Amino acid sequence: MGCRPTEGRAAVQGLSEVEPGWRALPEGRTFSPEFLRLREQAFVWLQPYYDGRHLTRAADWMLAIAPDAPEHLVLAALMHDLERSVPGGPVLDKANMAWDDLAYNTAHTHRSAEVVSGWLRDQGALEAFVQGVQQPIREHEFGGSPEGDLMQAADSISFLETNGELVSTWAVRGECSAEKSEEKLRWMYERIPGLTRARPWALPYLERSLDQLRRATAAVSD
Ligand SMILES: [Fe+2]
Numbered sequence: 323m324g325c326r327p328t329e330g331r332a333a334v335q336g337l338s339e340v341e342p343g344w345r346a347l348p349e350g351r352t353f354s355p356e357f358l359r360l361r362e363q364a365f366v367w368l369q370p371y372y373d374g375r376h377l378t379r380a381a382d383w384m385l386a387i388a389p390d391a392p393e394h395l396v397l398a399a400l401m402h403d404l405e406r407s408v409p410g411g412p413v414l415d416k417a418n419m420a421w422d423d424l425a426y427n428t429a430h431t432h433r434s435a436e437v438v439s440g441w442l443r444d445q446g447a448l449e450a451f452v453q454g455v456q457q458p459i460r461e462h463e464f465g466g467s468p469e470g471d472l473m474q475a476a477d478s479i480s481f482l483e484t485n486g487e488l489v490s491t492w493a494v495r496g497e498c499s500a501e502k503s504e505e506k507l508r509w510m511y512e513r514i515p516g517l518t519r520a521r522p523w524a525l526p527y528l529e530r531s532l533d534q535l536r537r538a539t540a541a542v543s544d
């Protein structure tokens with residue numbers, strides 16, 4: 323499952339009026355040439371990644387939730403899971419481990435911070451970007467700081483928008499139970515920080531993902 327631009331655009335379905343456009347930047351805001359260069363290069367990097375739409379939309383939702391989000395935070399959202407594109411990372415046993423397993427999520431977020439900042443350094447990025455992405459990426463699963471809370475919100479709403487089908491296949495293939503798949507979707511919704519406006523925005527995407535899961539598992543048991 324790649325992330326060619328045409329495929330990705332299909333992720334934008336107009337399910338709610340706040341839904342950002344595919345790779346849209348806020349009107350009237352000027353971005354630095356360095357940011358725009360790194361963003362384009364990141365799109366190339368995440369293209370072969372299995373969940374590239376989710377990453378793209380996390381950055382889109384970041385700018386919908388916080389149109390003035392600093393550039394390093396938008397880049398952090400865009401690449402926050404990419405340690406998974408590098409073999410040798412931590413593995414979550416979906417059937418037997420909690421979705422909020424502290425050891426797994428800490429290993430995942432810290433490794434992503436290392437991988438992404440290393441990649442930025444390889445692109446010749448300014449040190450402000452190399453350093454700036456690290457803490458928000460470390461906080462994307464659990465939040466913590468204002469930037470970390472925004473990461474958690476953008477990650478969650480993007481996940482619910484783009485990954486209903488993926489979570490359904492876990493249950494259909496027996497990687498975990500249907501109940502465990504449902505738990506994942508509900509966790510992604512409930513963990514959205516209450517102070518951001520993203521939680522009500524995420525509700526239609528949670529409901530659609532739950533519906534996809536119900537249909538997929540009902541089709542298997544028929
Ligand atoms: Fe993650």
Ligand SMILES: [Fe+2]
Nearest residue numbers: 402403477481
């Ligand atoms: Fe994510």
